[in-house]
Amino acid sequence: MDPTKGYLKALSAALAKGDATEHTHRPALKTFIESLGKGIIATNEPRRIACGAPDYIITKGPVPLGYIEAKDIGEALDKAEKSDQMHRYRGSLGNIKVRYSEPTDGVPGRVWINTDQCFEGVAPEVWDFHVGGYQVAQKWLKDRKGRVLNHDDLNHYRKIIPALAETLRLMAEVDEAIEAGGGWPLK
Numbered sequence: 392m393d394p395t396k397g398y399l400k401a402l403s404a405a406l407a408k409g410d411a412t413e414h415t416h417r418p419a420l421k422t423f424i425e426s427l428g429k430g431i432i433a434t435n436e437p438r439r440i441a442c443g444a445p446d447y448i449i450t451k452g453p454v455p456l457g458y459i460e461a462k463d464i465g466e467a468l469d470k471a472e473k474s475d476q477m478h479r480y481r482g483s484l485g486n487i488k489v490r491y492s493e494p495t496d497g498v499p500g501r502v503w504i505n506t507d508q509c510f511e512g513v514a515p516e517v518w519d520f521h522v523g524g525y526q527v528a529q530k531w532l533k534d535r536k537g538r539v540l541n542h543d544d545l546n547h548y549r550k551i552i553p554a555l556a557e558t559l560r561l562m563a564e565v566d567e568a569i570e571a572g573g574g575w576p577l578k
Contacts, residue, residue, distance in 0.1 A: 394426035406464065413463035417446070420461060424449060427519055431456070442483035443476055457529070458484050472501070481509075502532065508540055510548060517555045527555055 401419035405411040417435050424433035430451045437448040445458040460480060462471050471477060481503040502518065503509045518528050531551060535544065569575060 394423055397426075398423035402464070411464070413461055413466075416464070417461065420459075421447070424459075428521070433459075440483075442479040445480060445484070456526075502528075508545070510545075510552065513552055514556060516559055517552055520555050520559060528552065 398419055401422075402416055405415045405419070421433045421435055424447070425431050428451070432450050434448050434450065435446065436444070446461040447459040449456045449459065458480065460471075460477065501509045501511050502513045513528065518526075520527060528551065531548065538544075540548070
């Protein structure tokens with residue numbers, strides 16, 4: 392089963408019982424995150440760090456890829472982002488991905504650059520897109536960690552995100568055409 396469909400099915404099943412909380416959904420989120428790439432580990436409730444205790448640390452081998460702060464389905468993202476907790480995380484962790492866990496909201500996440508700057512509308516598939524071992528959307532920001540981005544930087548990133556989304560769309564279209572044509576020709 393497609394990992395996204397499996398994740399949404401698990402969320403729907405938990406919600407249907409009527410007694411789910413943020414913590415109810417965490418095993419499904421862990422499974423989903425770890426399905427996104429070989430060697431990716433999503434540690435739920437990792438050891439506390441100086442700025443607090445983000446809900447997850449995502450690692451590949453010994454390398455931390457990022458942090459996730461999960462919020463309950465239906466919790467307003469704007470409210471969560473204004474909290475002291477998120478202010479500490481953005482100031483200390485650099486790039487942190489914030490998303491609703493709502494399966495039907497269709498709202499792509501926000502990527503925080505520093506305490507005050509973020510990009511909205513970064514879809515998970517764009518954020519996680521790899522070219523080889525290179526995660527384009529993440530790498531560009533990691534190279535600027537700790538900086539306040541200027542107008543040109545912000546405009547440049549606003550061009551990168553739709554370009555990556557279009558690349559993913561075209562790749563899917565090519566894959567469909569290849570599949571419709573009977574797969575790759577054998578030599």
